[in-house]
C-alpha cells in the first residue's frame with residue numbers, strides 16, 4: 001500500500017525553481033531515502049510531503065489524506081525531525097518530551113524513548129547544555145514521541161560521530177520494524193545504502209532515478225565494472241583489442257580492464273586463450289557513490 005503519493009510537485013521561491021515535477025510513492029513500512037547535493041530540493045520536497053509547505057502545483061496524498069484539507073488529522077500521525085531543530089535554551093529535555101507528547105492522542109512512553117536514545121540521564125538538562133549529538137538525538141526522540149505512522153528524518157546523523165551514527169541507524173531500523181514508514185533525507189551514501197529499501201536521487205529539483213541501492217548501482221554503472229590483475233607472462237599486444245566496450249590499461253605491473261556485460265568471463269577466456277595466468281585478481285564492486293556519479297556527473301559533496 002502506498003503511504004505517500006507525490007504527483008508532479010512543483011515549487012519555486014521567487015526566481016529559484018526548487019522542485020520540478022517531482023513524482024514518487026513510498027510504500028508502507030519502507031525506509032525511503034532522498035539523496036542529492038546541497039540545494040537539490042530535498043527539504044522542500046519533504047516539507048511539501050508533510051504538509052508544511054504548499055506546492056505551487058501537483059498533489060500530495062499521505063496516509064490517504066490531503067495535507068491541504070486534512071492537515072490537523074495528518075499532523076497527529078506524522079513525526080518530523082527537521083534540520084537544525086532549535087528549542088528554547090532553558091527548556092529541559094524532559095519538559096520538551098512531555099510537551100511534545102501532549103500534542104498527540106496516543107504518544108509513546110517518552111522516558112523509554114529517551115533511554116533508547118541514550119538520553120535517559122539528561123531529563124533535567126537544559127537544551128543549551130546538550131552536545132551537538134545529544135541535540136540531534138533529542139530531535140529524533142521528539143519526532144518519534146507521537147508514535148507516528150510516518151516519520152520524516154532530515155539529515156538525522158549530520159553532526160554525529162561515526163559510533164553515534166551507527167547507533168542511530170540501528171534505532172531507525174527498530175522504528176521501521178515497529179511498522180513506521182520512514183522517509184530519510186541524507187547526505188551520506190553509506191547511510192542510505194545501509195538503511196534504505198529504495199532511494200530517490202534528486203538534483204536541481206528533479207528526480208533522476210528511483211530504485212533500490214542495488215538497482216541504482218546495477219543500472220547506472222552496469223558498463224563500468226573493473227577487473228585488475230597482474231599477468232604472470234607478457235600479454236599479447238592485441239589483448240581484448242577486438243572486444244567492444246572493453247578497455248585495457250596498465251598501472252605498473254597491474255592490468256586494469258574496464259567494461260560491461262559478462263566482463264569476468266570475457267577476461268578469463270581471453271587470458272586462457274593467451275595462456276597467461278592472472279595473479280592478484282580483483283574485481284571492483286561498484287558502489288552507490290559510483291552510481292551517483294554516473295547519474296549526476298559529479299560526486300556527492302558532504303560539506
Ligand SMILES: Nc1ncnc2c1ncn2[C@@H]1O[C@H](COP(=O)(O)OP(=O)(O)OP(=O)(O)O)[C@@H](O)[C@H]1O
Nearest residue numbers: 013016017018036037038039040041042043044045
Ligand atoms: N525559504 C526559502 N526561500 C528562498 N529560497 C529557498 C527557500 N528554501 C529553499 N530555497 C532554495 O530552494 C532550493 C532548494 O532548497 P532545499 O532546502 O529544498 O534543498 P536541499 O536539497 O534540502 O538542500 P540541503 O541539502 O542544502 O539542505 C535551494 O536553491 C534553496 O536555496
